[in-house]
Amino acid sequence: MEGKRKIRIINVVGARPNFMKIAPLMKEYKNYPEIKSILVHTGQHYTREMNDVFFDQLEIPRPDINLEIGSASHAVQTAEIMKRFEPVILKYKPDVVLVVGDVNSTLACALVAAKLGVKVAHVEAGLRSFDRQMPEEINRVLTDAISDYLFVTERSGLKNLKNEGFPKKKIFFVGNVMVDTLLRNLEQSKSSTILEDLKLHGKCYTVVTLHRPSNVDDPIVLGALIEVFEKISQELPIIFPAHPRTRKNIELFGFMKKISETKRRAHPASDGRLRVIDPIGYLDFLKLMASAKVVLTDSGGIQEETTILKVPCLTLRENTERPITLEIGTNKMVGTDPARILAAFHQVSENSGRRCRTPDLWDGYASKRIVEILMRN
Numbered sequence: 001m002e003g004k005r006k007i008r009i010i011n012v013v014g015a016r017p018n019f020m021k022i023a024p025l026m027k028e029y030k031n032y033p034e035i036k037s038i039l040v041h042t043g044q045h046y047t048r049e050m051n052d053v054f055f056d057q058l059e060i061p062r063p064d065i066n067l068e069i070g071s072a073s074h075a076v077q078t079a080e081i082m083k084r085f086e087p088v089i090l091k092y093k094p095d096v097v098l099v100v101g102d103v104n105s106t107l108a109c110a111l112v113a114a115k116l117g118v119k120v121a122h123v124e125a126g127l128r129s130f131d132r133q134m135p136e137e138i139n140r141v142l143t144d145a146i147s148d149y150l151f152v153t154e155r156s157g158l159k160n161l162k163n164e165g166f167p168k169k170k171i172f173f174v175g176n177v178m179v180d181t182l183l184r185n186l187e188q189s190k191s192s193t194i195l196e197d198l199k200l201h202g203k204c205y206t207v208v209t210l211h212r213p214s215n216v217d218d219p220i221v222l223g224a225l226i227e228v229f230e231k232i233s234q235e236l237p238i239i240f241p242a243h244p245r246t247r248k249n250i251e252l253f254g255f256m257k258k259i260s261e262t263k264r265r266a267h268p269a270s271d272g273r274l275r276v277i278d279p280i281g282y283l284d285f286l287k288l289m290a291s292a293k294v295v296l297t298d299s300g301g302i303q304e305e306t307t308i309l310k311v312p313c314l315t316l317r318e319n320t321e322r323p324i325t326l327e328i329g330t331n332k333m334v335g336t337d338p339a340r341i342l343a344a345f346h347q348v349s350e351n352s353g354r355r356c357r358t359p360d361l362w363d364g365y366a367s368k369r370i371v372e373i374l375m376r377n
């Protein structure tokens, strides 16, 4: 129809875990000529390794707008995003603002949209760790509270939203967009040379990632974790792609020296057993995870990805907002107590390769369902 106004959807990304969630949605919009999709990047993550590499590998279009927020305290970061996002909404007059996940950018942009009377769609709604010490939990609860479309990845999310009194008509169980991205890229990731580059053999190493403030900002907690990693690495080499926050603190607290000393003590041919490396791109990380014997992490997304890859995962936290990964996946909650981590490591490394069910609707079609629902409504 000539002159008919297109449906305008502003999509928001800010930090690394947002990129794999938005990628399949941006692709899906292309099947709908009646949609005009606009991509806004808040700039919360901005370095090549935390940002650009994901846009390149996942073929995410260049953002239409970059708010160039950068790093700051939670209050400043959230407030600055809000200030800079408001004029974007006033200019583009979207019908929907779609936000993903639980980072500061998610909440900040949802809040601006809701206050201007624009509908908010939240992808990954309903997840709850019930731990308000986690900045992400606050972001989740508040974003859900002001969203009009609550797109849920797992059944616990449905239960949480029901318990919190959300009307049924706002809630949609659609599956997991991050799994859409994983399944789409799995084949391609097989040609990554990361194992050769790091001189590793499949199923003969452990992967560690760590970035939660509760694990990396306190020298006692981080020190105890590094110590247990050192112990594990004497049995199975560890590759530890370190988030910038983690790397900064490892250096600040003087742990890098300790790690290097372990390296020197290790067998000369082993190139060090506990290896802290820079963050790596999506395809390399997928290959690294898929071929690992065990993964140790405090990331939410990695708990889900290892569930699909059927690689044993030990979660270094006391709670998870993704309980489905514990119920049917290979994930195990082990907290931060060294003895508990070590015992769990021994247990899972002996029992790896278990076959488990895949969570409902984690089938590669979540983004298709989301866009269909948005169009229907």
Ligand code: UD1
Pocket (backbone or CB within 6 Å): 015, 016, 017, 044, 045, 046, 047, 050, 051, 071, 072, 102, 103, 104, 105, 135, 136, 211, 243, 244, 245
């Ligand atoms: C943010 C999210 C967290 C998510 C994580 C993934 C919030 C509250 N937290 O935490 O949920 O799991 O991203 O990484 O939104 N930095 C760089 N380069 C960058 C970005 C950051 O070096 O491109 C450094 C800066 O020193 C910065 C620190 O990392 O101070 C932390 O970045 P920030 O965005 O504040 O939070 P994250 O810890 O990354």
